[in-house]
Amino acid sequence: MVAAGKLEVDDLAGRWEAYSLQVVYQPEDGIERALVIVGADRRGTVFGLYELVRRLGVSPWTFWADVPVPQRAQAWVSPGRLLDAPAVRYRGIFINDEEPALGEWTRATYGGSNHRFYERVFELILRLKGNYLWPAMWGRAFYDDDPQNAALAEAMGVVIGTSHHEPMMRAHVEWARYGQGPWDYTRNDERLRGFWREGIERLQGREAVVTLGMRGDGDEAMSDHTATDLLERIVADQRKIIAEVSGRAPEHTPQVWALYKEVQDYYDAGMRVPDDVTLLFADDNWGNIRRLPTPGSTRAGGYGVYYHFDYVGDPRNYKWLNTNQIERSWEQMRLAWSHGVDRLWIVNVGDIKPMELPISVFLDQAWAPERMDLQALRSYPARWAAEQFGPEHAEEIGEILSRYGQYSARRKPELLDADTYSLLHFNESERVLGEWADLVAQTQRIASKLAPSQRAAWYQLVEYPVLALDNLHRLYAAVARNRLYAAQGRASANAWAEEARRLFARDAELARVYEQDIAEGKWTGMMSQARIGYTHWQQPERNVLPALATVDVRASGTLGVQVEGDPRGWPQPARRAVLPALDPFTARTRRVEAFNRGAQALRYTTSSSQPWLRIHPEAGAIEDVVALSVEVDFAQLPPGEHRGQMVVRGDELTAVTIEVPVQVPSGIDEARGFIEGDGHVVIEAAHFDRATAPAGMAWEVIPNLGRTHAGVTTVPPNAAAVQPGGDSARLEYAVHLHAEGEVDVRVHLSPTLDLQGSGGLRYAVSIGDEPPQIVRLQLEPSPGHPHYLAWEQAVADNVYVGRSRHRVKAGPQMLKLWRVDAGLVFQRIELWRGAPPASCLGPVESPRL
Numbered sequence: 043m044v045a046a047g048k049l050e051v052d053d054l055a056g057r058w059e060a061y062s063l064q065v066v067y068q069p070e071d072g073i074e075r076a077l078v079i080v081g082a083d084r085r086g087t088v089f090g091l092y093e094l095v096r097r098l099g100v101s102p103w104t105f106w107a108d109v110p111v112p113q114r115a116q117a118w119v120s121p122g123r124l125l126d127a128p129a130v131r132y133r134g135i136f137i138n139d140e141e142p143a144l145g146e147w148t149r150a151t152y153g154g155s156n157h158r159f160y161e162r163v164f165e166l167i168l169r170l171k172g173n174y175l176w177p178a179m180w181g182r183a184f185y186d187d188d189p190q191n192a193a194l195a196e197a198m199g200v201v202i203g204t205s206h207h208e209p210m211m212r213a214h215v216e217w218a219r220y221g222q223g224p225w226d227y228t229r230n231d232e233r234l235r236g237f238w239r240e241g242i243e244r245l246q247g248r249e250a251v252v253t254l255g256m257r258g259d260g261d262e263a264m265s266d267h268t269a270t271d272l273l274e275r276i277v278a279d280q281r282k283i284i285a286e287v288s289g290r291a292p293e294h295t296p297q298v299w300a301l302y303k304e305v306q307d308y309y310d311a312g313m314r315v316p317d318d319v320t321l322l323f324a325d326d327n328w329g330n331i332r333r334l335p336t337p338g339s340t341r342a343g344g345y346g347v348y349y350h351f352d353y354v355g356d357p358r359n360y361k362w363l364n365t366n367q368i369e370r371s372w373e374q375m376r377l378a379w380s381h382g383v384d385r386l387w388i389v390n391v392g393d394i395k396p397m398e399l400p401i402s403v404f405l406d407q408a409w410a411p412e413r414m415d416l417q418a419l420r421s422y423p424a425r426w427a428a429e430q431f432g433p434e435h436a437e438e439i440g441e442i443l444s445r446y447g448q449y450s451a452r453r454k455p456e457l458l459d460a461d462t463y464s465l466l467h468f469n470e471s472e473r474v475l476g477e478w479a480d481l482v483a484q485t486q487r488i489a490s491k492l493a494p495s496q497r498a499a500w501y502q503l504v505e506y507p508v509l510a511l512d513n514l515h516r517l518y519a520a521v522a523r524n525r526l527y528a529a530q531g532r533a534s535a536n537a538w539a540e541e542a543r544r545l546f547a548r549d550a551e552l553a554r555v556y557e558q559d560i561a562e563g564k565w566t567g568m569m570s571q572a573r574i575g576y577t578h579w580q581q582p583e584r585n586v587l588p589a590l591a592t593v594d595v596r597a598s599g600t601l602g603v604q605v606e607g608d609p610r611g612w613p614q615p616a617r618r619a620v621l622p623a624l625d626p627f628t629a630r631t632r633r634v635e636a637f638n639r640g641a642q643a644l645r646y647t648t649s650s651s652q653p654w655l656r657i658h659p660e661a662g663a664i665e666d667v668v669a670l671s672v673e674v675d676f677a678q679l680p681p682g683e684h685r686g687q688m689v690v691r692g693d694e695l696t697a698v699t700i701e702v703p704v705q706v707p708s709g710i711d712e713a714r715g716f717i718e719g720d721g722h723v724v725i726e727a728a729h730f731d732r733a734t735a736p737a738g739m740a741w742e743v744i745p746n747l748g749r750t751h752a753g754v755t756t757v758p759p760n761a762a763a764v765q766p767g768g769d770s771a772r773l774e775y776a777v778h779l780h781a782e783g784e785v786d787v788r789v790h791l792s793p794t795l796d797l798q799g800s801g802g803l804r805y806a807v808s809i810g811d812e813p814p815q816i817v818r819l820q821l822e823p824s825p826g827h828p829h830y831l832a833w834e835q836a837v838a839d840n841v842y843v844g845r846s847r848h849r850v851k852a853g854p855q856m857l858k859l860w861r862v863d864a865g866l867v868f869q870r871i872e873l874w875r876g877a878p879p880a881s882c883l884g885p886v887e888s889p890r891l
Contacts, residue, residue: 043069054082060127061090065119077119085173085199092169101429102169105162107398108498108561109430132251132386133408134174136205139354139361141180144393146567155182157190164200170405174201183213185244196248206300206348207257210238210280211245225259227276235279242287251296254280270313277315293318300348306332310799320385322346326823327353328837331374334381334797337760344385347378351400352392357834359581360454362573363507364396367451368403369747372419377865379411380760395568398503402426420745430499435488444746445481446508452749455514456576457838460522466607467879471519478512498561510552517545521588528591530602530611531639534666539590546587599644601692604635605700612698623703626676627889628719636690637667645693652686654678655702674704681708707780714854715776716888721875723777724888727868728752732774739771748869749841749883753792755867766806766814766860773859782852786874789844792867793836795821806860807846814860817844
């Protein structure tokens with residue numbers, strides 16, 4: 043066909059893993075037309091075949107998520123030719139932290155991590171157009187556990203490496219099995235060199251990428267100081283072994299040096315490796331890349347990134363569910379691509395399941411970073427949903443996946459506790475539970491419309507994560523209510539303890555369905571990861587129900603009162619309760635709860651001191667609790683500060699008087715923009731009035747990125763820093779402030795790290811005509827560093843809050859957010875007169891006129 047000029051191959055020759063699909067007319071006698079798949083090499087041919095299979099509707103997750111294969115009577119191929127090739131040379135996954143979940147499953151299914159297990163892993167990688175694997179390593183040795191593992195990888199065309207702390211193709215556990223003496227090059231170098239030589243000899247010429255360097259035993263730092271001289275000697279000795287065993291210069295064997303944790307410090311201190319070695323930059327284990335090469339810099343070995351969807355370590359393990367926003371991983375890997383990282387992309391995926399969606403995004407982006415633009419990202423959840431469940435409900439399923447990604451990433455489930463979302467301020471706990479309830483309802487509505495054959499895939503990919511995290515949020519909310527209500531003496535505290543126990547049991551039942559009921563019990567052990575009861579970074583041995591309180595309930599009904607924002611139960615001796623102030627913009631109503639401290643019902647009445655102050659419902663019976671809405675008729679009040687009183691009385695003679703302050707601002711008839719209320723202004727960063735950027739730069743809104751709405755950044759992502767001021771890049775927000783004075787401006791950003799090590803990324807803020815104030819993100823993931831605790835807080839909260847202080851005038855003002863350094867992602871802006879009440883997400887966005 044090539045000789046006859048019917049098949050094009052000139053643009054395939056010599057291209058790494060390239061392939062083409064071409065309709066050829068009369069390729070041979072008796073054949074009118076044929077679809078011909080051509081690979082530039084063996085993996086290119088495999089990728090061409092899997093591309094055809096995927097276009098026929100077969101999901102890469104057919105085995106790993108039980109996605110049914112669609113049945114088709116016919117399929118059509120359009121005339122023409124498709125040519126494709128990867129942009130990143132090595133694209134793969136790292137199976138890690140695989141106990142207990144994946145470990146239990148592999149032992150039950152295959153008898154261990156043997157070639158039968160890895161055949162499924164290799165197939166998944168190739169279906170996703172990956173080519174590279176760091177094998178499972180918790181007590182496992184890929185080459186030693188089953189000699190057929192390596193042979194099968196070579197036969198299927200998957201490149202094997204070893205993790206960042208397993209040099210020279212030796213698994214960490216092999217030193218425990220066969221090593222002699224300490225894992226210490228200063229005291230045991232000869233035996234270590236022999237150990238490493240065996241790893242290279244065992245390769246037998248198979249395709250591999252060899253990890254260089256050395257960390258301490260157990261994936262820890264090798265020493266307390268920056269041991270650059272020692273590590274440079276280790277690398278030189280390892281390369282000498284590679285050359286001796288291979289019989290070729292070391293540059294002919296692909297090698298990688300992982301700049302992970304303290305090794306990054308060695309690099310920053312000036313350590314270097316030969317130019318043919320790939321420099322593998324790493325994230326901070328929480329999805330924020332630590333360093334990247336200077337844009338435009340090159341080296342023969344190129345650059346790579348080691349990224350995480352799973353982690354064991356400070357400030358807390360996260361291993362149970364997928365809690366990785368695809369928008370964030372996309373944004374970070376786009377940064378890497380723009381800085382010239384095109385040799386190796388590897389991601390820690392834990393147990394593989396349930397990371398199906400982020401793995402797909404990561405490897406699709408690695409194949410074609412330029413095609414994975416913002417529009418492709420926006421449509422990705424729906425397109426991925428169509429690939430798993432068909433097109434009929436794909437848009438709605440995609441929305442479920444996006445909402446789940448945002449809600450789950452706010453705080454890892456392992457970091458959730460009873461204090462995460464406030465019961466006292468901004469209606470936060472109820473808001474969050476309401477969002478999860480809506481997502482559950484949407485999920486169950488779609489579930490009722492799917493075919494029975496889709497049930498297993500639906501439960502794994504959508505339903506279980508949504509239901510399980512909704513349940514976990516409700517569990518911690520029940521614990522929070524139990525503890526708060528017990529402190530207040532509420533009779534219902536005991537009922538909330540029972541609700542917490544019910545939700546704890548339901549967590550186990552949801553996991554049981556995953557492991558035993560769907561797919562004929564195929565996924566036994568896969569949800570066995572402990573997730574409830576953490577007290578420090580390391581996981582508990584099993585799920586542990588949080589401590590609950592018990593109230594000795596009195597027999598007769600007795601009135602108690604809680605006012606919004608106050609944890610105390612009223613009455614209190616010699617004190618009077620005070621509601622937070624009401625205003626016509628952000629606090630038109632306030633909440634008071636009249637509750638029962640006894641087993642029997644009681645009745646209550648209310649009264650107010652002013653005709654403009656109203657309480658609903660005014661009177662009634664209390665069995666458990668009655669929520670009272672305190673409202674103001676603002677039409678009756680002139681501008682200024684006002685004060686009223688309300689009284690709640692029980693029929694057993696308890697009476698609680700509550701002060702009700704009211705603030706009515708002046709000069710608001712012509713107000714425009716975001717209006718101050720309750721002492722604050724809150725703005726989602728994407729809701730700017732004007733975006734200004736110089737030539738060659740633009741502002742970009744990344745939907746869903748962040749905790750509450752969207753992220754805003756500048757492109758290109760590798761553009762140089764600029765001085766704020768004048769006509770520089772900025773976002774402008776019109777605000778209306780009620781009084782002059784000082785305000786604290788808190789800018790919420792994704793916790794992006796300083797990619798060039800220049801002292802912290804910068805932005806600037808100005809209000810009105812004042813000069814911009816520059817603010818630095820002070821984040822450093824190195825233990826012992828002055829900014830390490832700030833980093834811990836930022837990754838736990840999944841947001842960094844920068845602060846600046848400003849003197850403001852009353853009336854309309856223009857707040858300007860200035861871009862200084864590249865890579866910043868703005869999420870929201872808050873202005874506060876005083877210290878904000880404790881909460882996780884803060885208030886809802888302010889009204890905008």
